[in-house]
Amino acid sequence: MxxxxxxxxxxxxxxxxxxxxxxxxxxxxxxxxxxxxxxxxxxxxxxxxxxxxxxxxxxxxxxxxxxxxxxxxxxxxxxxxxxxxxxxxxxxxxxxxxxxxxxxxxLTFNNGKEKTLNFVQFFYDFRNANYLGVNSYLCGVDWDHVLNVINIDDAVSEFYHILNMAIALFVPLKRFKTSSFPSWFSGELKYLIQQKKISHKKYQSSHTVADYEVFSDLRARCKTLKETCYQNFISNLDQLLYTNPKSFWYKFNNRRATNRLPDLMTYNDGEFAGCEQIAEGFARFFSTVYNGDNIVLPSRQAGVNMTIPNPKLSIGLIFDKIFRLPLKLSAGPDGIPNYFLRKCVCALSYPLSILFSRSLDLTVFPSEWKLSFITPIFKCGAANEMINYRSVCVQSAIPKLLDSLIYDQINFYCKELLLKKMNSMASVVASLLLQTCCCIRVLC
Structure with missing residues (x-):
């Protein structure tokens, strides 16, 4: 003791x-x-x-x-x-x-609607990453040896393993937390509000004239700065409406729309509650929309004497395509955004050329590149019915890059076929319009 x-x-x-x-x-x-x-x-x-x-x-x-x-x-x-x-x-x-x-x-937990907690998660801050270290790390990898495996899926897994290691070493991990302040509050205004709360608490405990004067001064400064920040926010919105209307309406729609799904949803006389059950219900509904078992490929005889060579994806083509990607921070299932690819274009062009060439030579699309995020988007009607939602697919940046490169290669050879199909369709539309005009003249 x-x-x-x-x-x-x-x-x-x-x-x-x-x-x-x-x-x-x-x-x-x-x-x-x-x-x-x-x-x-x-x-x-x-x-x-x-x-x-x-x-x-x-x-x-x-x-x-x-x-x-x-x-x-x-x-x-x-x-x-x-x-x-x-x-x-x-x-x-x-x-x-x-x-x-x-x-x-x-201990009883209430499952009803209560005030939700602030959503807190960790994310990689690709904007403030050490790209000098990332490129040095990736350039030191012997890609010919690493990607020299028989299975293309294993090669893609090794490629992502090295990328994730570089991200963990050189990209800072930060915490995302929803702010309780409005978006138009400046950093100075947030600091003054915090100081005002501290001074008010100090005055309540002391009740001295000096502490009250400090609190009163901070309160007046907060009020003045708040009005200034709001006027600047309105002025910037007005200017944005003329200079960049697309960005203005994007912010406006984000303020109006909500991505929250109802807590209880129905599909085919079945009820789904909770995140896992609702996700399973949407998976069942969206699986009925698309069925890959009954796909019938068109005949290779297109009616046009045309030979399409195999696409050749060189390092220069991949470099130019990556360099033209928009600087977006959003990522697909692989967690690699366009921003990271553009900052590491010199180090990633060669390994991507190896993977793309092997995928085309083996006529195998890697399984990891087939993954995508499916997001339900509300159309109209009752919000708790799953049939009133449509699906939006979010792919990873690298398989989208491969799709774009192949499209550029085969688009030139398919123009003749597409033009002939469009001409035949145009003749049908023209005849229908002529018949419609004749009917209108008769009726008039």
Missing amino acids: TVWAKLFLNSLKKVQFPNLDFLYATPWIYCANDEFGTVVRCPPNSCGLILGEFYSYLNFFQRNFVPNDRNAFLDLTFTNRNDLVVSEAVDCVFDKSVYHKPYHFE
Whole structure:
């Protein structure tokens, strides 16, 4: 036993206090609950007061009202939840004791609509990454040896493994947290508001004229700066409407729209609740829209004497295509955004040329590049019915790059076929328009 514990026990004396709800067998300490938390009664100048003040400061309540076989309370349960119920356990892990009983805890969680917590997650900040280190790391890899495997899926997995290692080493990991301030608040205004709250709290505790003057000055500065920030925000929006209407309406639609799905959704007389069940329901619905088993490929005889050579994807073509990618930070299932590809275009052009060439030579599209995010977009009608949603596919940047390169290669050879099809369609449309005009003249 420590010296502090000995002094603590020696300072306690048995004193009776009337009108107490519960008496605990902790040596000469009497505990009760009020509306603010735990109340501890013990002799004056006792170390037991520290225990009571600590739990009362945290607004903790003692919820174990089941005594032991000697009608004493040795096992205490402190919590800030008023709905915690402590009872004697029926199935015991250990043998019962005279001084200690097994306990069963029940805590009710409300699944109804409550105030949601701030969404917090970690993300890679590709904008502030050390791309000098990333390019140096990727240029030091022997890609011919790493990607020299028989299975194309294994080669793609090794490629992503090296990319993820470079990202983990040279890209900072930051935490995204939803701000409680409006988007048009400046950094200076946020700082002043925090200082105003601190000064107000200080004034409430001191009630001095000096503290009130500091608080009053900060409040006036916050009010003035808030009006200035709002006027600048409105002015920037007006200017954005003329200079970049697309960006303006994008922000406007984001403010109006909401991506939140109902908590309970229906499909084919079935109900789905919770994230996993709703995702499974959308998977069933979207799977009925597309069925890849009944696809019939068109005949190779197109009716046109035309020979399409195999696409040749050189390092220069891949470099130019990556360099023209938009600087977007959004990523697909592989987690690689366009911003990262453009910043590492010199180091990634060669390994991508190896993977693209092997995929075309083997006529195999890697399984990892077939993955995509499916997002349900609400169309119209009842929001809780899944049939009123359409799916949007979000692919990774690298397979989209391959699709774009192949399109550029075969588009030139398919123009003749497309033009002939379009001419035949145009003749049909022209005849229909001529017949419509004749009918209109007759009716008139």
